[in-house]
Amino acid sequence: MRKRFTYKKGQAVIELIASIFTFVMLLVLIASVSIYLYVQNAVVSAVREGARIAALNDDLSGTPAEVAAAIDEIKVEVQDYMLTTTGQTLTDEQVTVTEPDAAEPVGNRSVTVAITYEMDSPFPVFSYLSNIPVEAVATMRYEE
Secondary structure (H helix, E strand, C coil): CCCCCCCHHHHHHHHHHHHHHHHHHHHHHHHHHHHHHHHHHHHHHHHHHHHHHHHCCHHHHCCHHHHHHHHHHHHHHHHHHHHHHHCCCCCCCCEEEECCCCCCCCCCCEEEEEEEEEECCCCCCCHHHCCEEEEEEEEEECCC
C-alpha cells in the first residue's frame, strides 16, 4: 500500500493567518469603542462642569457685555477641560451656552451647556469609523 501525501501544513498556515487577522480586527474594534466611550464620558463631564460654572456665575444676569464675557469664560473652561482630559480641541461653535431667561421667575431660571463634536477615528485606516458624533447637554438651575 502506498501512502498519499496531503497538504495539511499549507492549510494550517492559511487558517492561522485568517485567525490572526480576525483577532487583530477584533482588538482594533475593541480599542475604537473604548476610545469612543472615553471621549463620550469626557464630553459629558465637560458639559456638566460648564453647567456648574454657569449656574454659579453672577455675570449671566448682568449687562449684555457682562453676559457675553461670562459666556466666553464658560466656553473657555469647557474647552480647557476637554483639552486636558482628552487632548481634543473644541471650537466656540461646538460649545453652546444658553443664558438664563429673564422672563422666567427667580428660582425657575436655568442655564444650559451643550457640546456637539465629531470625533475622528482613532485608527484612520478604517474609514467607516470617521466623524463619529459625540454630543452632550447639561441643564442646571441658575443660582441667584
